[in-house]
Amino acid sequence: MKDFASSPISYDIVVIGGGINGVGIANDAVGRGLSVFLCEKDDLASHTSSASSKLIHGGLRYLEHKEFRLVREALAEREVLLNKAPHIIRPMRFIMPHQPHLRPAWLIRTGLFLYDHLGKREKLEGSKLINFNVDSSPLKVEITRGFEYSDCAVDDARLVVLNAMQAREKGAKIVTHTRCTSAQHENGEWLVDVENEQGAYQIKAKVLVNAAGPWVAQFIQQDLRLKSPYGIRLIQGSHIVVPKIYEGDKAFIMQNDDQRIVFAIPYLDEYTLIGTTDREYVGDPNHVEITDQEIDYLINVSNDHFKTQLSRADIRWTYSGVRPLCDDESDNPSAVTRDYTLSLSQEKPEDAPLLSVFGGKLTTYRKLAESVMLQLKAFFPEMQVSWTRAALLPGAEHFISADALAQEVVQKVQGVSAVLAIRWVHAYGTRVWQVLKDKTSTDELGQYFGHDLFAQEVDYLVDQEWAINSADILWRRSKLGLKFTPSEIQILDEYLIWLHQQRAQSAA
Ligand SMILES: Cc1cc2nc3c(=O)[nH]c(=O)nc-3n(C[C@H](O)[C@H](O)[C@H](O)COP(=O)(O)OP(=O)(O)OC[C@H]3O[C@@H](n4cnc5c(N)ncnc54)[C@H](O)[C@@H]3O)c2cc1C
Structure with a gap:
């Protein structure tokens, strides 16, 4: 039943999508004094933002694809986020077994040198060369040398919830299980239709922010009936969770002969998290499931490296998500840019603007939100300055250890x-x-x-x-x-x- 009886409340910004990018933008905006409404059609973080490898990382692999801007920004964000949420983010050492036939040592050393120096680093230790003790190493005996460097592990879904809580505490209205079904221009504002189990209602927005992740282009085309400025590539990534295959708190980054890398990460004390894959996804992003080929792929990469050999029977849980990547027309799914692109559009000068988010990483959500605010400054000249860098997320207040x-x-x-x-x-x-x-x-x-x-x-x-x-x-x-x-x-x-x-x- 539609209830349009009362006149719609008007907000400065209405955000579509309660993944990391949507909540990050909502939080940044409300903290600058703007009024904010965010709707999420399912639960917070119920799609890509809870299906990640759960790393706050610079992305060593992206250096090979010359994504220096992204890597620099992401590297610097590691320590910023570690300070903001030390309860859900922790430093982690990563071991890369050396596979000389895949990448020569000089190449890895150069990459790690850049990784150590491209972004500001105070807490995280630098990289080093290591030799494995064949008896105590969990790796196969033929793997004798490797490299070690730092990144961080995060509880991805909780990072989303904490940003949403902070936004609400600052005055944002956040509603879940509420889908935005359409929006149209009306007197210089957006008239936005949302609907949930209780019914449908309308709100108004001076700016509409489309942070719908895998649905970003679909939202523009089907719900707004506009042309999307960029295409989106949906690249599926899956993980398996198995009883832990090695002791200790370090992660492993395994190189595969298809030039991809796969992580093995200590998970919840009892398990090892192994992922991820990269495959072009066609279908409904609401229902992404691991394929048999992905399971075999992950098990094979792990078995190529570790003494503990896995079979399908060891799998306790799997999860999959689709990366909503901006289409840069790469042939290879793992080479598609992981950087984000923002599109600000206004059909006519008198129309309210639409800002859409294409791509992005968990790691860079805060910087992405700052870039969004920079683009929206022209529409809200009174907006306060950026504030999220030093602000602690809920639960980090007075947190010592x-x-x-x-x-x-x-x-x-x-x-x-x-x-x-x-x-x-x-x-x-x-x-x-x-x-x-x-x-x-x-x-x-x-x-x-x-x-x-x-x-x-x-x-x-x-x-x-x-x-x-x-x-x-x-x-x-x-x-x-x-x-x-x-x-x-x-x-x-x-x-x-x-x-x-x-x-x-x-x-x-
Ligand atoms: C396998 C995999 C591993 C990854 N690993 C990492 C990693 O280790 N580190 C890292 O930094 N990044 C990682 N990423 C990237 C990161 O997870 C994503 O970039 C990020 O989560 C995207 O967030 P988002 O908010 O854009 O999208 P989402 O989290 O998908 O959020 C979009 C939300 O919009 C909602 N929505 C859509 N349409 C509507 C509508 N009409 N009305 C209301 N709501 C709507 C959806 O329900 C959804 O919840 C990984 C991604 C994948 C897939």
Whole structure:
């Protein structure tokens, strides 16, 4: 049912898409004093932004494709983001086994020299040459030498949620499960139609920002009925998660003979995350799934390098996403530019502008948002200066170290294990106290759903982090989905239905 009775609220900026780019732009804009509305058709980070390799990285491989601008910006962002969100981002050392028949040592050394020096680096250690001890190395005995360098690992979906929370705290209106269905020009503004389960409504925007990721071009063509300035290449990338194939906290970057690289990354203490692939994707970006060829490819690359040999039976989880890359007409999917392109268009001078985001990386979302603001300055001359570089994301306030905070949690809340405390600290940082409120024992945390999940946390995720269903909680706000059984999920879903009814009654 359409409810257009009341006159639409007018915002400076309406953002379409609650992936990292949409929330990053919304957050930057609201912090500069603009009024902002963001709609996401599904859950926050439910598409590309939760399907990444979960790295905040310069992208060593992009040097080969001469993407120096991107690499420089991304390298510098590593430490900026590490300071902004030390609870969800951590430094990680990467080991590259030397494969002389694929890339000569001088080439790797040159690449790593650039990697060490192109971007500002204070906390992250530089690169070095290493020799492997054949007995203790997890790599096959014939791999005797390699290189080591630094990048960072991130909880990608939580990076999105934290940006959305900060935007909301600064006054942005963020709505999930709400799709923008069309928008048209009206008296120098955009009249924007959105719809959700409750019905449809309209809002107005002085500027429309299209951060629809894989849907960026489709949104322009089908929902706005305009011509897209750029084509988009949808390049699928998939990962497999297996019980850990080596000990330790370092990642491996494996070179394959097709010139691609594949990461093996320590994941959630018990697992190794292996990815990614690059394949042209045709189809609905809502439903991307790993293919048999991708599984074989990832297993083969891992088996070529590690002593522990994998088979399909070892796979505990897979996930896939599509990179929404700006079409630069490369023949090879892994060579398509990973840099972003912004398009600002205005059909007539009196029309409100449309800004569309093509491409981009998690790592560069903050810089991308700053570039968007720079382009929009002409329309909002009063806009305040950039602010996100030094601003801490929610949970990073007064955060000193994960271990110290986890210890405090264990001491204050009786019955909390060190493992649970660390999980909470890496998810919520110092906001863990907002999750726990005044509770002093696990007996006070409400219904227990198994695997260290209590109602106290579920309620917080529903009330503060836009969680609606069990998938939001188990696969994006956390990765507890790796542990939950179907019957446990059903119990959680039943509780969520009850909780939403309670919240609706108290709001009425
Ligand atoms: C396999 C893979 C590995 C990667 N690894 C890394 C990495 O390690 N490090 C890194 O920095 N980057 C990485 N990336 C890149 C990074 O993940 C993406 O660039 C980034 O997540 C894109 O974010 P986005 O906001 O543009 O798109 P998305 O996250 O897809 O968000 C767009 C959102 O718009 C919503 N939407 C679309 N249409 C509408 C509409 N009409 N109304 C409302 N909402 C709408 C969608 O539902 C979606 O949630 C990787 C990407 C892939 C695929």
